[in-house]
Amino acid sequence: MEIRLKHLTKIFPGNPKKNIPDTHAVEDLNLTIPDGKLYALLGPSGCGKSTTLNMIAGLSEPSSGEIWFGDEDVTDLSPEKRGIGLVFQNYALYPHMTVYKNVAFPLTNLRVEEEVKDASGNTVLDGEGKPLIKKRKLTKIEIDKLVRETAKIVQIEEYLWRKPNQLSGGQQQRVAIARALVKHPRVLLLDEPLSNLDARLRLQTREEIRRIQKSTGITTIFVTHDQEEAMSISDEIVVMKLGVEQQSGLPQEVYNEPANRFVANFLGTPPINFFHGEIKDNKIYVGDAMVKEIVDKKLPDQKVTVGIRPEGIVPNPKGVLPFHVDQIITQGRDILIQGDHPEETRPCKFVVDAFTDVKVGDIRCDVKPHKCFAFSLEGNEERIA
Amino acid sequence: MIKKNNWKGWLYLAPIIILMSVFTFYPLISTFLIAFMKNYDYQVQTSEGFTFDNFGIVLHIIPIVSGNAEPAWVTDVIEYAIPNTLIITFVTVPLSIIIALAIAVGLNSIPKFQKIFQTIFFIPYVTNSIAVGMVFAVLFDYKGIINFLIGDMGSPWIDQGAPRWKAMIALCIYIIWSSLPFKILIFLSGLAGIDKQYYDAAKIDAAGRFKTLMHVTVPLLSPQILYVMITSFIGAFKEYDSVVGLIGKPGTDAGTNMYTVVYYIYDSIGRNQVDYASAAAVLLFIVILAFTGIQFWVSKKRVHY
Numbered sequence: 001m002e003i004r005l006k007h008l009t010k011i012f013p014g015n016p017k018k019n020i021p022d023t024h025a026v027e028d029l030n031l032t033i034p035d036g037k038l039y040a041l042l043g044p045s046g047c048g049k050s051t052t053l054n055m056i057a058g059l060s061e062p063s064s065g066e067i068w069f070g071d072e073d074v075t076d077l078s079p080e081k082r083g084i085g086l087v088f089q090n091y092a093l094y095p096h097m098t099v100y101k102n103v104a105f106p107l108t109n110l111r112v113e114e115e116v117k118d119a120s121g122n123t124v125l126d127g128e129g130k131p132l133i134k135k136r137k138l139t140k141i142e143i144d145k146l147v148r149e150t151a152k153i154v155q156i157e158e159y160l161w162r163k164p165n166q167l168s169g170g171q172q173q174r175v176a177i178a179r180a181l182v183k184h185p186r187v188l189l190l191d192e193p194l195s196n197l198d199a200r201l202r203l204q205t206r207e208e209i210r211r212i213q214k215s216t217g218i219t220t221i222f223v224t225h226d227q228e229e230a231m232s233i234s235d236e237i238v239v240m241k242l243g244v245e246q247q248s249g250l251p252q253e254v255y256n257e258p259a260n261r262f263v264a265n266f267l268g269t270p271p272i273n274f275f276h277g278e279i280k281d282n283k284i285y286v287g288d289a290m291v292k293e294i295v296d297k298k299l300p301d302q303k304v305t306v307g308i309r310p311e312g313i314v315p316n317p318k319g320v321l322p323f324h325v326d327q328i329i330t331q332g333r334d335i336l337i338q339g340d341h342p343e344e345t346r347p348c349k350f351v352v353d354a355f356t357d358v359k360v361g362d363i364r365c366d367v368k369p370h371k372c373f374a375f376s377l378e379g380n381e382e383r384i385a
Numbered sequence: 386m387i388k389k390n391n392w393k394g395w396l397y398l399a400p401i402i403i404l405m406s407v408f409t410f411y412p413l414i415s416t417f418l419i420a421f422m423k424n425y426d427y428q429v430q431t432s433e434g435f436t437f438d439n440f441g442i443v444l445h446i447i448p449i450v451s452g453n454a455e456p457a458w459v460t461d462v463i464e465y466a467i468p469n470t471l472i473i474t475f476v477t478v479p480l481s482i483i484i485a486l487a488i489a490v491g492l493n494s495i496p497k498f499q500k501i502f503q504t505i506f507f508i509p510y511v512t513n514s515i516a517v518g519m520v521f522a523v524l525f526d527y528k529g530i531i532n533f534l535i536g537d538m539g540s541p542w543i544d545q546g547a548p549r550w551k552a553m554i555a556l557c558i559y560i561i562w563s564s565l566p567f568k569i570l571i572f573l574s575g576l577a578g579i580d581k582q583y584y585d586a587a588k589i590d591a592a593g594r595f596k597t598l599m600h601v602t603v604p605l606l607s608p609q610i611l612y613v614m615i616t617s618f619i620g621a622f623k624e625y626d627s628v629v630g631l632i633g634k635p636g637t638d639a640g641t642n643m644y645t646v647v648y649y650i651y652d653s654i655g656r657n658q659v660d661y662a663s664a665a666a667v668l669l670f671i672v673i674l675a676f677t678g679i680q681f682w683v684s685k686k687r688v689h690y
Contacts, residue, residue, distance in 0.1 A: 079585075095689060183590075
């Protein structure tokens with residue numbers, strides 16, 4: 001099910017009497033979430049990603065704009081009619097029900113439409129000659145079958161008779177996903193699904209979510225503030241800031257070609273390094289060092305912010321960029337170097353191979369041109385090169 | 386260190402220990418002892434030895450040995466006090482809990498005027514029960530507004546000559562009304578503690594309002610419901626002041642047809658029958674204890690902390 005958000009806006013009214021301005025949680029958001037993909041809404045807290053998710057779920061009403069599921073406008077549809085499964089940040093499993101009952105609960109409310117058959121098995125027709133459709137509840141056997149099927153997908157079969165408080169965080173998480181999946185929703189929504197898990201479990205669970213999404217093929221939207229999480233499992237991501245979309249696309253593309261300084265800063269650990277720099281004669285300079293030549297277009301001379309990814313700085317005695325190394329942090333696979341440069345905006349960090357010979361003190365480095373960006377100082381600090 | 390300062394601890398506890406000893410523990414033990422004393426005289430504090438007869442006499446199993454015709458009070462417990470107390474308990478407690486729950490859930494879903502209504506519903510709690518009883522007595526007067534509304538002027542509810550069942554209806558309405566505020570307060574505080582996400586989850590799971598109430602709200606509120614249930618059952622078993630407040634005397638006829646167990650206990654003391662009063666009190670204690678025990682046992686499966 002392809003989901004389209006058209007000019008979606010959510011304004012939480014303030015109080016003019018007390019001088020509290022309106023909060024624009026989401027502003028004019030236009031997104032197309034492709035069918036059957038895992039899509040991540042990414043941004044720091046307060047960027048409107050959870051509000052967007054709640055609007056897609058129907059728990060929150062948009063101030064303006066439309067939400068389309070395929071060819072159906074669901075903007076004014078109540079949540080239960082949208083056919084969505086939602087996994088809450090703290091799971092919201094009913095504490096008094098066993099895992100089985102939690103998963104079965106959505107099914108007990110479900111009504112299936114069925115053609116009415118007469119005693120000999122023929123379809124009964126209504127007044128207009130169409131087959132008579134009647135709604136009915138699911139039987140206990142049907143519910144049991146669905147619950148067990150779903151339990152198998154998320155691997156919680158052993159815990160079906162436990163209460164949620166007898167489960168670990170990861171297990172509760174899977175129960176919550178099972179409860180969302182059991183009614184075969186058109187869309188699966190996950191609100192910060194991994195934030196309550198410890199680091200190890202987070203890695204494991206995100207693979208799990210990926211696996212479940214792939215095996216069910218269900219269009220999934222998940223909200224996260226963790227860029228690593230978003231990049232590692234999503235098919236596509238959108239980065240948001242203060243309710244406004246900054247950039248969307250394939251994770252690697254967004255990382256390689258950030259649209260502006262915010263996106264460049266938000267994606268990547270350790271974060272990108274920023275320097276005060278300038279463009280002169282179509283070349284990017286940090287201080288006196290020329291770090292990149294712009295080949296594909298002609299840009300006027302100007303002051304810019306230069307961003308260099310941590311993996312884009314390579315120690316080389318004949319390199320262009322001088323650094324003073326403060327600290328060398330061994331990480332096993334590679335080394336994290338923390339250093340200073342006169343034009344930096346904050347202490348620089350760069351990652352080099354574990355066998356690189358570096359010592360605390362002054363060094364020189366080369367810059368990989370494709371890891372180096374120039375951002376305008378004006379407006380939204382767009383990337384210009 | 387701990388041993389050295391021990392007397393200080395006892396000193397801090399002394400006021401409450403002394404007060405409880407004099408006014409709670411001593412009377413409690415005395416009651417149990419007196420319940421088993423034969424012909425106890427509380428003025429001179431003498432008795433003629435231990436016996437189980439007091440219980441028999443209270444329950445009208447053993448005839449009282451006084452030679453002449455039996456006095457009227459011997460059948461009071463079996464005929465009036467026990468049935469009335471049971472009716473009051475099993476009518477008012479479930480009804481008031483259901484009504485209080487409905488009001489609390491209702492109040493909780495209209496956040497706009499919640500505070501105002503909360504105050505209105507809490508007023509009966511701070512009002513003197515005798516005063517409330519007098520108001521209800523006026524309402525249920527044979528020339529009162531209730532009779533005016535149902536078009537039955539002149540037939541008594543609680544006045545002299547009223548049938549027992551009519552007086553009981555009036556009494557139960559009065560008890561339910563005056564017991565609501567405390568329950569509503571407890572339920573409201575319980576509802577405030579339920580995470581709103583459960584309701585969002587129920588909404589997405591397409592659970593209707595009633596189903597959400599029965600499958601989400603009530604189970605999550607079960608600790609509060611248990612607390613209210615146990616305290617109100619105990620309170621209802623001890624009902625007395627409501628009869629005094631509403632009717633002002635033990636019956637709507639010349640006798641005692643509106644007796645409750647506690648009313649009987651008070652009147653027994655007045656008749657200088659402290660031994661029978663004690664026996665009745667011990668019986669009441671056993672019933673309340675057993676009943677509370679059953680509630681705890683049943684609740685083990687049904688209450689979710």
